[in-house]
Amino acid sequence: MSIEESTTPKHFIREIIAKDVAEGKHGGKVVTRFPPEPSGYLHIGHAKAICLGFGMAKEFGGVCHLRMDDTNPVKEEAEYEESIKEDIRWLGFDWGENLYYASDYFEQLHGFAIQLIEAGKAYVCQLSQEEWRDYKGSPTEPGKESPYRNRSVEANLDLFKKMTDGELDEGPHVLRAKIDMVSPNLHLRDPAIYRILKVPHHRLGNKWSVYPMYDFAHSLSDAIEGITHSLCSLEFEVHRPLYDWIIEQVQAFPSKQYEFARLELGYTVIGKRNLKELVEKGLVSGWDDPRISTLAAFRRRGYTPESIRNFCETIGLTRFKSLTDIALLEHSIRGDLNAKVSRVLGVLDPLKVVIENYPEEKEEILEGINNPTNLDAGTRDVPFSRELYVEREDFMEDAPKKFFRLTPGREVRLRYAYFITCQEVIKNEQGEVVELRCTYDPETRGGNAPDDERSKGRFIGFPRGMLFRQRFASMIGYLPRKSR
């Protein structure tokens, strides 16, 4: 009809990058990064960030770094690094040679900290945490300057060295950036950039007794790696001025941060701390418990990487919080599985069916199509005999006209087999249906059924002792059914 619309929807990040590339910023290079903290498994929300980071890099001929943001040894473990790498690979992304660790930059970061001290832009503060809180002020009140704020450069250098050498205990001694205690942005009120932590790091052991704080480590790690577009979620928006300030002070590579709204899904708990709590309290069976929103769990449920990537593309990207309908995710996986997964039959709640006019000893093999949307997927044997089981849900004694499955007197098709008609319903003493006596029509054998008008009612499945309700399956997963 009209202009061909681009398959990739526009969003503000894409436009920013496209503009930068067009203007030749950074020589037209695009370097993004995904910086997980190895303190938990990746979840569906991370998938959005991963698809964005790797997606943008790929789209603009750049690269996306995977950087373990391991700056807090009390929370991080090696186990998580492996799961993170596995999940990203599974999603279909490749960081190539670009696997980094914030901890690999500790030496450089430490040097930057000294540089800051020498420039009079950082100082060692000895306020207790309670005092600190008091001095910091609040969103509505300005903060007060720490009495340690104007120590000499020499004193600061000496104290920071003592902190680094492990001569001071964890506690009051903290290296702070000297910015502005009355800034309306609380993050600029002389934020901590280094604290003493006498905890072994999972990669570096006891090498360090001081560790950089997020803002300091993250901004400079980005700069060290030459990240052109540092994409993160909205909650870091208020950190941006600090991010820029730090990079500016040490004249590092001018990485820029851009924020977008994180994913929120209906009926779904997303959030590493929440998931971690569920796992650690034993409320779920593990990080891949199918009920939770980790990528490991979705994988176990049979979700495909394609469906998740497609979902991430579908939901778009904005700067305002929203709650995405879980139906969007389900639509994505349903469409993907429908196109490429072989069907299987299974019965959850069996009800016996006896075909009265089918020979006692006879058993025949019928042909079932593995995937109607892709005949190349072949066929499978579907046994048929006098006794079968159907899903109890597929029978209704007193059925409304809209019920297309088994009900007394109505002829229906057993998928890939014959038309059958329920002649009699057998119940036990409690009045529960325990067996159906049916007849079949030999002329209606699956595949070449003559009829048309007759088979208004039809349904699925079956074999051997079992007549099954059909489900898609991939591994142990299943296709989420549309809620009715």
Next chain:
RNA sequence: UGCCCGAUGGUGUAGUGGUAGCACAAACGACUCUGACUCGUUUAGCCAUGGUUCGAGUCCAUGUCGGGCAACCA
């Protein structure tokens, strides 16, 4: 009581001063050896009030509502 960000059908979004589109969901119908898929139809939207303009979802002002910010977490 401060500062920052945001606001388009039920949901997610596009629209960059010139006819408000798309997807999901829902309803109805067609098709079907999966009540699936597919196809068709329908329902339904610019937070409010002013202003600028020939013309405003878009620009401006004010208001309303929502979110974020006071870890030695990331």
